[in-house]
Amino acid sequence: MLDAPNRDRNAERREATRREIVEAAWAIARESGLAELTLRDVAARVGMRAPSLYSHFASKNAIYDAMFGQAWSEYESSVLALEDALPEHPRAAAKQYGRHFFDFAVDDLPRHQLMNQRVIPGFEPSPESYAPAVRVLERAAANVRELGVTSEDDFAILIALIGGLINQHHANDPGGDRYAGLLDRAIDMWADAVGLPAEDPAPPSRKSAP
Amino acid sequence: MLDAPNRDRNAERREATRREIVEAAWAIARESGLAELTLRDVAARVGMRAPSLYSHFASKNAIYDAMFGQAWSEYESSVLALEDALPEHPRAAAKQYGRHFFDFAVDDLPRHQLMNQRVIPGFEPSPESYAPAVRVLERAAANVRELGVTSEDDFAILIALIGGLINQHHANDPGGDRYAGLLDRAIDMWADAVGLPAEDPAPPSRKSAP
DNA sequence: AGGCGCATCTAACATAGTTAGGAGAGTGCG
DNA sequence: CGCACTCTCCTAACTATGTTAGATGCGCCT
Structure with a gap:
C-alpha cells in the first residue's frame, strides 16, 4: 500500500x-x-x-478526447479573457466575438477540426471533455443576449454564419484572408437584422474587472 | 487485336x-x-x-473520387431541373435555392460529407470529378447576380450562411428540423441586407423551358 | 489451333490499433 | 533486510485494411 x-x-x-x-x-x-x-x-x-x-x-480515441478536451479548455480560458476586454458598444462587441471565434478556428487548423467532429471516423467526444465548449457557447449566448439580441434563433444564425465562413476559409482560401475580410460585413448584416445600433466612431473600452 | x-x-x-x-x-x-x-x-x-x-x-481514393464525382454530377442535374422551376420573385427564388442546397446536403449525409473534404484523411477530389460542383457554384453565383445581388462577397456570405446551418444541423440536430426552420429567417436577413424586395403574397411561376 | 489481352484469383506485405504476458523498479510491511 | 505488491514499460503477437506480385483461366482475333 x-x-x-x-x-x-x-x-x-x-x-x-x-x-x-x-x-x-x-x-x-x-x-x-x-x-x-x-x-x-x-x-x-x-x-x-x-x-x-x-x-x-484506454485507446487512441481516448487520446483524441484528451487532446480536444485540452483545446476546449484553453479555448474557454481565452473566451473568459476576451470578455474582460470587450468594448461596450454592442456591435463592436459582436464583431470582436466573431473575430475571436474566427481567428481561433483558423489559426490552428487541427484544433478547428475538433469542432467538426466528423473528421475522425468513429470518434465521439466525451461529455466531460466537451463541457468547456458547451460552457463557451452558453456564455456567448448570454453575452449576445445582453447585447440586446433576444432570440436563440438569431444567435444560432450568427454562429452558423461564422462557422460557415470558417469552413469556406479552410476549403477555399487557407492561408489567404478573403473570408476573414468578409466577417465584418457578414456580422454587420446580422447586426442590422437583429437591430443592433450603428457603431460609434470611437468606441470607449468597458467593464473594469470586478 | x-x-x-x-x-x-x-x-x-x-x-x-x-x-x-x-x-x-x-x-x-x-x-x-x-x-x-x-x-x-x-x-x-x-x-x-x-x-x-x-x-x-487505382486505389481506394480513386473509388472515393468516382463516388463523389457521381454525386456531384447528379447534384448538377438536380440544380438544372430546379432552375426551370424557379419562381420569378428574387426573394422567393433565393429561398428556393437555399432550401434546395439545404435539403440536398441534409437528406443524404454521406453525400454531404463530400462537401466537407476533410472527412477522409488524405483524400483530395480530382479536378474532373469536382467539375460539376464548380459549375453548380458558378451557376448559382450567376443566378443570384441575376436576382440583383451584384457583390461576390454577398454571395459568399449567403453560401456561408447555408453551409453553416447545414453543419449545425448535422452536429446538433440530425433528424430534427430546427435549422431547416431557421433557413427562411436567415435568408430573409441576408435578402434585406443585400436589398432584395419584399416577397409578393402570391408569387407566380416563371420561365417556361426554352 | 495458337496466342494475346485482361479480369480475376491467391498469397503475401506493410502499417495500423490493440491485447497478452512478463520484467523490473519503487514502496511498504514484517 | 527481505518479501510482496503495484505500476509502468517492454516484447511478441493478433487483427484489420490498403496494396502489390504473380499465377490462372477465359474470350477473342488471326
Whole structure:
C-alpha cells in the first residue's frame, strides 16, 4: 500500500506523463495533420513504445478526447479573457466575438477540426471533455443576449454564419484572408437584422474587472 | 487485336463494372457510414475479392473520387431541373435555392460529407470529378447576380450562411428540423441586407423551358 | 489451333490499433 | 533486510485494411 504523500506524488507523475503524451500528439497533428497521427509515433516522441500508451489511455480515441478536451479548455480560458476586454458598444462587441471565434478556428487548423467532429471516423467526444465548449457557447449566448439580441434563433444564425465562413476559409482560401475580410460585413448584416445600433466612431473600452 | 465493335462492348462492360462497384460503395456508406467502407466489403458485394478492384480503380481514393464525382454530377442535374422551376420573385427564388442546397446536403449525409473534404484523411477530389460542383457554384453565383445581388462577397456570405446551418444541423440536430426552420429567417436577413424586395403574397411561376 | 489481352484469383506485405504476458523498479510491511 | 505488491514499460503477437506480385483461366482475333 502507498501512504498519502506518495500516492499524491505518483498521481502527479501520471498526470505529467499524460500531458506529455497529449503534447506530443498535438505536435504531430500540427506538423503533419491528424491523419498522420499514429500511436507508434506519439510513443516514440515521448520515449516509449506504442503499447505503453495504454497504461495512460484506454485507446487512441481516448487520446483524441484528451487532446480536444485540452483545446476546449484553453479555448474557454481565452473566451473568459476576451470578455474582460470587450468594448461596450454592442456591435463592436459582436464583431470582436466573431473575430475571436474566427481567428481561433483558423489559426490552428487541427484544433478547428475538433469542432467538426466528423473528421475522425468513429470518434465521439466525451461529455466531460466537451463541457468547456458547451460552457463557451452558453456564455456567448448570454453575452449576445445582453447585447440586446433576444432570440436563440438569431444567435444560432450568427454562429452558423461564422462557422460557415470558417469552413469556406479552410476549403477555399487557407492561408489567404478573403473570408476573414468578409466577417465584418457578414456580422454587420446580422447586426442590422437583429437591430443592433450603428457603431460609434470611437468606441470607449468597458467593464473594469470586478 | 480487338476490332471496333468488340472494343466498344468491352468498354461498356468495364464501365458497367465500375458503376457496380461505385453503387456497392455508396450502399455500404449509406448503411454503415464512410468509416466502415472497406475494399473487402465492397468487393464482396459485387462478388469479387479486394485486389480485383484494382483492375478498375487505382486505389481506394480513386473509388472515393468516382463516388463523389457521381454525386456531384447528379447534384448538377438536380440544380438544372430546379432552375426551370424557379419562381420569378428574387426573394422567393433565393429561398428556393437555399432550401434546395439545404435539403440536398441534409437528406443524404454521406453525400454531404463530400462537401466537407476533410472527412477522409488524405483524400483530395480530382479536378474532373469536382467539375460539376464548380459549375453548380458558378451557376448559382450567376443566378443570384441575376436576382440583383451584384457583390461576390454577398454571395459568399449567403453560401456561408447555408453551409453553416447545414453543419449545425448535422452536429446538433440530425433528424430534427430546427435549422431547416431557421433557413427562411436567415435568408430573409441576408435578402434585406443585400436589398432584395419584399416577397409578393402570391408569387407566380416563371420561365417556361426554352 | 495458337496466342494475346485482361479480369480475376491467391498469397503475401506493410502499417495500423490493440491485447497478452512478463520484467523490473519503487514502496511498504514484517 | 527481505518479501510482496503495484505500476509502468517492454516484447511478441493478433487483427484489420490498403496494396502489390504473380499465377490462372477465359474470350477473342488471326
